[in-house]
Amino acid sequence: MENRNTVFQRDDYIVEINHLSKSYGSNQVLRDVSLKFKRGQFIGLLGPNGCGKTSLLKILTGLINDYTGEVLINGKRPGVESKKIVAYMPERTYLAEWMKPKDALKYFADFYEDFDKEKAAQMIQHFNLSMDQKIKTMSKGQQEKLQLILVMSRNAKMYVLDEPLGGVDPASRSYILDVIMKNYAKDATVIMSTHLIHDVERAFDHVLMIGNGNVLVDTDANVITDEGKTVEDLFKEVFRFAWEID
Amino acid sequence: MLGKLIKHDFIGSAHSMLVVYLIAFISFAVTALSYLFNIKFLKFIGSFSFVVMVMGLVLITTIIMMNYFNKSLYSDQGYLSYTLPAKSNDILLSKAIVSFSWLAISYLILVGTVVGIIWYAKAKLGESLGADFDELLDMISAMTSSGGVPTASAIAKVIAAALVYGFITILVIVAEVFFSMTLSNVKPFNKLGFFGGILIFVAVYIVIQIVSSLVMVYFPLSLFISGDGLKLAFKSMNEVSNTFGLGGLILQIILSIGMFFATNHLMSKKINLR
Numbered sequence: 001m002e003n004r005n006t007v008f009q010r011d012d013y014i015v016e017i018n019h020l021s022k023s024y025g026s027n028q029v030l031r032d033v034s035l036k037f038k039r040g041q042f043i044g045l046l047g048p049n050g051c052g053k054t055s056l057l058k059i060l061t062g063l064i065n066d067y068t069g070e071v072l073i074n075g076k077r078p079g080v081e082s083k084k085i086v087a088y089m090p091e092r093t094y095l096a097e098w099m100k101p102k103d104a105l106k107y108f109a110d111f112y113e114d115f116d117k118e119k120a121a122q123m124i125q126h127f128n129l130s131m132d133q134k135i136k137t138m139s140k141g142q143q144e145k146l147q148l149i150l151v152m153s154r155n156a157k158m159y160v161l162d163e164p165l166g167g168v169d170p171a172s173r174s175y176i177l178d179v180i181m182k183n184y185a186k187d188a189t190v191i192m193s194t195h196l197i198h199d200v201e202r203a204f205d206h207v208l209m210i211g212n213g214n215v216l217v218d219t220d221a222n223v224i225t226d227e228g229k230t231v232e233d234l235f236k237e238v239f240r241f242a243w244e245i246d
Numbered sequence: 247m248l249g250k251l252i253k254h255d256f257i258g259s260a261h262s263m264l265v266v267y268l269i270a271f272i273s274f275a276v277t278a279l280s281y282l283f284n285i286k287f288l289k290f291i292g293s294f295s296f297v298v299m300v301m302g303l304v305l306i307t308t309i310i311m312m313n314y315f316n317k318s319l320y321s322d323q324g325y326l327s328y329t330l331p332a333k334s335n336d337i338l339l340s341k342a343i344v345s346f347s348w349l350a351i352s353y354l355i356l357v358g359t360v361v362g363i364i365w366y367a368k369a370k371l372g373e374s375l376g377a378d379f380d381e382l383l384d385m386i387s388a389m390t391s392s393g394g395v396p397t398a399s400a401i402a403k404v405i406a407a408a409l410v411y412g413f414i415t416i417l418v419i420v421a422e423v424f425f426s427m428t429l430s431n432v433k434p435f436n437k438l439g440f441f442g443g444i445l446i447f448v449a450v451y452i453v454i455q456i457v458s459s460l461v462m463v464y465f466p467l468s469l470f471i472s473g474d475g476l477k478l479a480f481k482s483m484n485e486v487s488n489t490f491g492l493g494g495l496i497l498q499i500i501l502s503i504g505m506f507f508a509t510n511h512l513m514s515k516k517i518n519l520r
Contacts, residue, residue: 094325
């Protein structure tokens with residue numbers, strides 16, 4: 001929901017989605033969704049499993065192309081140009097098993113002009129990861145940390161993070177969230193899907209809740225807190241109701 | 247961008263391919279040492295493993311290319327490959343160039359090894375190696391019906407024809423591999439997994455072989471092996487002897503291009519990574 005006292009120009013939005021629908025066979029996961037994401041915001045994408053969050057993120061990153069409706073990133077359809085400015089971290093390990101962190105750094109430096117190799121190397125050292133350890137011998141948490149380092153070392157215009165805290169221990173979550181908060185370009189937009197609302201809600205500028213393929217909540221985080229609620233409270237309220245009508 | 251993709255595809259696939267070539271080389275070294283020092287028990291094991299390895303090299307390379315293609319595009323790694331700022335046709339072209347190169351190397355090793363074994367066997371029997379070269383010239387001479395020593399032009403044409411044939415053979419394999427693996431990741435085939443891709447590949451391979459063999463025999467366009475080397479003839483292989491039907495090869499080129507376009511279309515429009 002936009003702040004009604006402010007008039008936004010088209011250039012203020014990094015993402016514009018109009019009447020987006022996506023189905024897998026007879027299973028419709030997104031139904032006529034229309035959204036706009038403002039530049040420079042940290043957006044929490046929330047919803048129960050299978051609600052369409054990951055499909056929406058895959059569409060934004062150009063991984064899914066067979067949808068109906070219009071999706072514009074920085075004014076263009078998802079494609080080569082949008083991939084140059086979008087840094088994506090999926091919920092799974094997308095690096096080849098034979099790679100070591102030093103190989104992954106070379107790979108990202110080759111393909112992404114906005115990749116800061118020195119920053120990535122410093123973060124790897126900071127996280128106590130070895131440059132010479134093969135990815136297949138790393139724990140799930142170490143793999144996620146490495147991917148997060150690679151993604152956050154890009155000076156991207158938009159960061160798409162799909163469950164970045166899923167595989168890390170509770171002690172590391174706060175630390176990882178700090179890494180995200182400190183390392184994204186300040187004029188960039190961050191879209192993060194998560195189930196761990198309590199751990200991250202302090203970071204959200206804007207909250208988007210999706211259920212059964214529909215947008216149920218699209219509002220600034222301060223609107224929720226002004227009502228004396230937390231984002232987690234609202235989530236429980238909304239989805240209890242959503243599942244009752246389902 | 248294409249250059250970077252090729253570089254990383256070579257690095258990514260080299261891990262498996264270099265292991266295969268290393269095993270083939272070790273088998274060769276064991277065999278050579280066993281003969282050099284007359285170690286009887288190693289002779290059989292070394293020779294057997296070397297021959298099996300080399301004879302299966304093209305098949306092993308094909309399977310590795312299938313696995314590499316499938317893994318880098320349709321497993322978790324696909325999440326990275328498809329979010330690179332590269333066009334899908336560049337991604338496909340890069341993998342085609344790399345797969346083609348590994349298959350070409352494997353074919354060269356296979357041919358080189360077979361020639362080497364024949365020459366070694368002949369040398370052991372006391373036959374002159376130079377005699378083989380004379381035999382080859384005689385064969386080309388007989389093919390071109392000119393008698394005597396064939397002209398340099400005739401030899402060049404035969405070699406060029408053999409190279410073109412080899413090039414097309416590898417191109418068809420690469421196109422079939424990519425098309426099959428991609429189709430196996432599109433509904434309704436995506437439930438079959440990697441094994442489904444192999445089944446589709448075998449089916450596509452057999453159908454194309456049968457159809458192109460028929461077209462090769464009956465389509466009225468052939469290479470006529472004449473006194474001047476090779477000439478085009480607008481008659482089918484079935485009608486005139488001493489000809490090689492070109493219809494099958496042309497069909498294979500068309501089908502390969504079609505399969506590359508279909509693969510690119512499926513990659514950019516139909517693939518939903520799981």
